[in-house]
Amino acid sequence: MPAILEVKGLKTQFLVRGGVVRAVDGIDLRVNRGETVGIVGESGSGKSMTALSILRLVPEPGKIVEGSITFDGRDVLAMNRDELRKFRGNDVSMIFQDPMSSLNPVLKVGYQIEEAMKSHDRFSAEESKSRVPMLLRRVRIPDADRRAKEFPHQFSGGMRQRAMIAMGLSNEPDVLIADEPTTALDVTVQAQILQQLRDLNRELGTAIVLITHNMAVVANICTWVVVMYAGRVVEQGPTAEIFRSPQHPYTWSLLRSIPRIDEKLGGKLLTISGLPPDLTNLPPGCKFHPRCRFTVDRCFTEEPDLFNVGPQHESRCWVQMDNVPDPDSDLREAPVVPLEEDAGALVIAGEESAAAV
Amino acid sequence: MQQQSEAAAAPSSAWAAGKGSALMSLRDVYKQFPSGRQTVRAVDGVSLDVLQGETLGLVGESGCGKSTLGRVVTQLQPATAGSIFFEGKDLAALHGEDLRQMRRRVQMIFQDPYGSLNPRMTVGNIIGEPLRNFGLAHGKERDRQVQEIMRVCGLNPNFNNRYPHEFSGGQRQRIGIARSLILRPNFIVADEPISALDVSIQAQIINLLEQLQDDFNLTYLFIAHDLSVVRHLSDRVAVMYLGVIVEVANSLELYDNPLHPYTTALLQSIPVPDPVIEKDRTPIILSGEIPSPINPPSACRFHTRCPIAQPICSEVRPELLDYGNGHLAACHFAGKLQGSLAEKVAEESVAEIRAAIVADEPGGVDGATPVTA
Ligand SMILES: Nc1ncnc2c1ncn2[C@@H]1O[C@H](COP(=O)(O)OP(=O)(O)OP(=O)(O)O)[C@@H](O)[C@H]1O
Ligand SMILES: Nc1ncnc2c1ncn2[C@@H]1O[C@H](COP(=O)(O)OP(=O)(O)OP(=O)(O)O)[C@@H](O)[C@H]1O
Numbered sequence A: 001m002p003a004i005l006e007v008k009g010l011k012t013q014f015l016v017r018g019g020v021v022r023a024v025d026g027i028d029l030r031v032n033r034g035e036t037v038g039i040v041g042e043s044g045s046g047k048s049m050t051a052l053s054i055l056r057l058v059p060e061p062g063k064i065v066e067g068s069i070t071f072d073g074r075d076v077l078a079m080n081r082d083e084l085r086k087f088r089g090n091d092v093s094m095i096f097q098d099p100m101s102s103l104n105p106v107l108k109v110g111y112q113i114e115e116a117m118k119s120h121d122r123f124s125a126e127e128s129k130s131r132v133p134m135l136l137r138r139v140r141i142p143d144a145d146r147r148a149k150e151f152p153h154q155f156s157g158g159m160r161q162r163a164m165i166a167m168g169l170s171n172e173p174d175v176l177i178a179d180e181p182t183t184a185l186d187v188t189v190q191a192q193i194l195q196q197l198r199d200l201n202r203e204l205g206t207a208i209v210l211i212t213h214n215m216a217v218v219a220n221i222c223t224w225v226v227v228m229y230a231g232r233v234v235e236q237g238p239t240a241e242i243f244r245s246p247q248h249p250y251t252w253s254l255l256r257s258i259p260r261i262d263e264k265l266g267g268k269l270l271t272i273s274g275l276p277p278d279l280t281n282l283p284p285g286c287k288f289h290p291r292c293r294f295t296v297d298r299c300f301t302e303e304p305d306l307f308n309v310g311p312q313h314e315s316r317c318w319v320q321m322d323n324v325p326d327p328d329s330d331l332r333e334a335p336v337v338p339l340e341e342d343a344g345a346l347v348i349a350g351e352e353s354a355a356a357v
Numbered sequence B: 001m002q003q004q005s006e007a008a009a010a011p012s013s014a015w016a017a018g019k020g021s022a023l024m025s026l027r028d029v030y031k032q033f034p035s036g037r038q039t040v041r042a043v044d045g046v047s048l049d050v051l052q053g054e055t056l057g058l059v060g061e062s063g064c065g066k067s068t069l070g071r072v073v074t075q076l077q078p079a080t081a082g083s084i085f086f087e088g089k090d091l092a093a094l095h096g097e098d099l100r101q102m103r104r105r106v107q108m109i110f111q112d113p114y115g116s117l118n119p120r121m122t123v124g125n126i127i128g129e130p131l132r133n134f135g136l137a138h139g140k141e142r143d144r145q146v147q148e149i150m151r152v153c154g155l156n157p158n159f160n161n162r163y164p165h166e167f168s169g170g171q172r173q174r175i176g177i178a179r180s181l182i183l184r185p186n187f188i189v190a191d192e193p194i195s196a197l198d199v200s201i202q203a204q205i206i207n208l209l210e211q212l213q214d215d216f217n218l219t220y221l222f223i224a225h226d227l228s229v230v231r232h233l234s235d236r237v238a239v240m241y242l243g244v245i246v247e248v249a250n251s252l253e254l255y256d257n258p259l260h261p262y263t264t265a266l267l268q269s270i271p272v273p274d275p276v277i278e279k280d281r282t283p284i285i286l287s288g289e290i291p292s293p294i295n296p297p298s299a300c301r302f303h304t305r306c307p308i309a310q311p312i313c314s315e316v317r318p319e320l321l322d323y324g325n326g327h328l329a330a331c332h333f334a335g336k337l338q339g340s341l342a343e344k345v346a347e348e349s350v351a352e353i354r355a356a357i358v359a360d361e362p363g364g365v366d367g368a369t370p371v372t373a
């Protein structure tokens, strides 16, 4: 299947007092028509910046410094203002991490959705107006005609998020990027929103790129998973494969460090020692090596490529978890309370660059 | 409106230490806040026992009153009504030295590791401050105790002269934990101690809390909205909805056999990090949002969202009753939703078996007749 959206070698950086923040540091990404792709990784790994780069919405002083972004054969990085305006919304639209800051508090919700359509060319002014209640109904907001006339603060968190989805879908894009659409929501409301996204993907064939740090949410709706660490893809493949047989030590460790609601009780959780990396001062070799428990000599000096580790399955590591004999043995010996000897110094470096923003 | 369930009987006055007896008991505790001309009923009649040496998990959605209950238990806020017993003694009757001792032995770890540490104090002073407040140790002895507890909590003791902003989120949470442990408390209310942390760091804190419990014989009231974490850590779990406790059970029992429809829905809503399981799972999608604690629904607070609500649910408040082995639930139809789910699964498998038999029919066992419904 040809990819509708393809990102190659993307690098996005911020020049700050402390140096260069390598927020996105060489990402390759493919999204096929109608697919559901999950991007996971911890805070600061570059998930949001990847999405914002695709829409060319990187905030100052950030810059895309390298790479290509292609949508349906068109070069996104070469688009002029007008082409970009049409591209955002008509082709790819995005739901942002924080729904309250992306809805205008002084404008009625229905009006904002209408404007999102008017500012593009797909629907006439009249059509734009008449589509609003239908769109709100599609995201299961009851009493849509009345609700359209209300202001954002009259909506609950879950309803606001659904209004954002309605707006994101208003121009019938081929790809919807949802950045942590459920993080601020409670579990029962999260389940409603996820169900919603699944239905829309099935009913309209909209491809969905779901950004989250929650592995369980990915397992719930995505067919393809991309795991990010320090601005790069460290592992990707079909969801079932990644969860059944993670090959990168980071993915492997992450899956063992989260308690599961269906787990057998009594087990110890695996801890990933140390801290997320400082993006202005990345370690040499594999960027995960300071926290990795399966290192070989090469890890300290040479960064691995994304290697094929199975059909469609890639991992950026000199080691494959399949080849590690008894990986859990380490877990049993690990001290429960590791002393973080040098962690203080590490954080200071990171704080300085953050303070310069 | 006041209800008296079996669990709500006042604890016996002769309190005996030991595993299984209640270290902290709440009886019909209310906490209300004025909000303009209205009242927020944050905690609305809670009776609960926290047993010596256990971890009692407290879960529920945002705004249901978990933190408020935690603050009332630790006496950071006074209850509006009701009684709280610590080691069998009514806190309302404690004065002077007894009250001080109780305050020393009951500590809280706060929800926000970023906001709860004074940025202008060194970490050593932050951790040692309770010792000073209680006049328990001075000078070198205080430093020694601070460094010791830092080591126990996985912090480098040589960093005691640094400031909080020099530490990561996970380390700041350790600082908060060290501070709450320095007085050697027996009972700790941990209010969402890991929610603000990165996934890869959360496990460090969970394991640390478990280790400290073993080393210091601590009793925890562990507050969180993440039921997976709570289940991992807790011996028993209490489920809260809009200011009231709707179910209490042993962790395993709660997961295998939830009695309250809200617990069932909550459990069903939690995604599992396993796509094979997720594929076959059909969560019960609760309609609507959580109502406001200013004007909570009448009688059973859950009736506006409950998939099996009947007229009685909006008329009579269900009591928290014991359904055996200390499994408490407040529902007129306890176990019915879970039961009907199990039945549905059973029905489906009967249908499957039937289909299989019919498909086999032509080449089936001689003389066997297909089952007809
Ligand atoms: N304006 C800025 N100046 C400097 N660095 C920035 C700026 N905005 C973002 N960054 C850095 O870029 C990196 C990637 O950020 P991004 O928002 O993509 O992370 P994320 O994976 O979405 O994290 P989260 O899960 O917390 O949303 C982070 O390390 C962040 O500190
Ligand atoms: N000081 C206060 N004044 C007024 N209302 C308050 C006050 N403290 C809490 N509330 C209200 O009481 C209710 C319960 O709040 P609480 O913080 O206990 O909830 P919670 O269960 O801890 O939620 P979360 O999971 O979001 O932390 C909420 O509606 C809250 O707005």
Ligand code: SF4
Binding pocket: B260, B261, B262, B300, B301, B302, B303, B304, B306, B307, B308, B309, B310, B313, B318, B330, B331, B332, B333, B334
């Ligand atoms: S009492 Fe009624 S409304 Fe409340 S949970 Fe039980 S069945 Fe549902």
Ligand SMILES: [Mg+2]
Binding pocket: A047, A048, A049, A097, A179
């Ligand atoms: Mg983000």
Ligand SMILES: [Mg+2]
Binding pocket: B066, B067, B068, B111
């Ligand atoms: Mg709280």
